[in-house]
Amino acid sequence: MDVEDLKKMAGEQACTFVNDGMAVGLGTGSTVKYTVIELGRRIREEGLNIVGVPTSIATRDLATSVGIPLVDLDDLDGLDVVIDGTDEFDGKFQLIKGGGAALLREKIVAQSSTSMVVVADSSKQVEALGSFPLPVEITPFSFGTTVKALHALLGCEIIVRQENGERTVTDNGNYIADAHTGPTIIDPVSLERSILTVAGVVQVGLFTNMCTAVVLASPSGVVTIKKDE
DSSP states (O other): OOHHHHHHHHHHHGGGGOOTTOEEEEOOSTTHHHHHHHHHHHHHHHOOOOEEEESSHHHHHHHHHHTOOBOOGGGSSOBSEEEEEOSEEOTTOOEEOOTTSOHHHHHHHHHTBSOEEEEEEGGGBOSSBTSSOEEEEEOSTTHHHHHHHHHHHHOSEEEEOEETTEEOOOTTSOEEEEEEOOSOBSOHHHHHHHHTTSTTEEEESEEOSOOOEEEEEETTEEEEEETTO
16 A cells, blocks of 8 residues: 555544534644545435534635535534644654644644544654654744744754745745754653744644544554553
């Protein structure tokens, strides 16, 4: 099986966490798209009754296309579960997210959810976070000053993300600064707190103490790892 097969397996398996009557956070990314597609199938073919809250414009459009009813998070008293992807996760279920530039909305939704299920292939499992550059969402205003402050704080290369020669703009109108820390993040809780003190930082792609389960796909099959196990 190739990587895409593994992503599909994990994304569909994560749907077992969704039951009738739930309010579900719908994550963003190449793996969780299969979760969204499968939930749409269950609604059409099995009569599943749920509402969804998307974490990005792309997910909103995909969910609408497959028939998932969407609501505003403000109109709910929280979510039962959010299913999302990850760029890395460590042995304590701490995450790096933001490769898809949706980290701010993803974190708002995750903080509003009773549980967070992550779908991933085995390449995302690491001993220490940071091989994947850490995304930091920053304001366009004087963004160069913010980048300098992040460099002084982290002591590593900070690169403002670009696509097709233009700076990447998030759904919220901000930029993404990728911090190339290397696999050195052993205390993500403290690092998250420190980065958020920098003026100009909107949010950081460290998702700490949120994930409750990982649906992990490898060439040998799909396994679900729960945090309390």
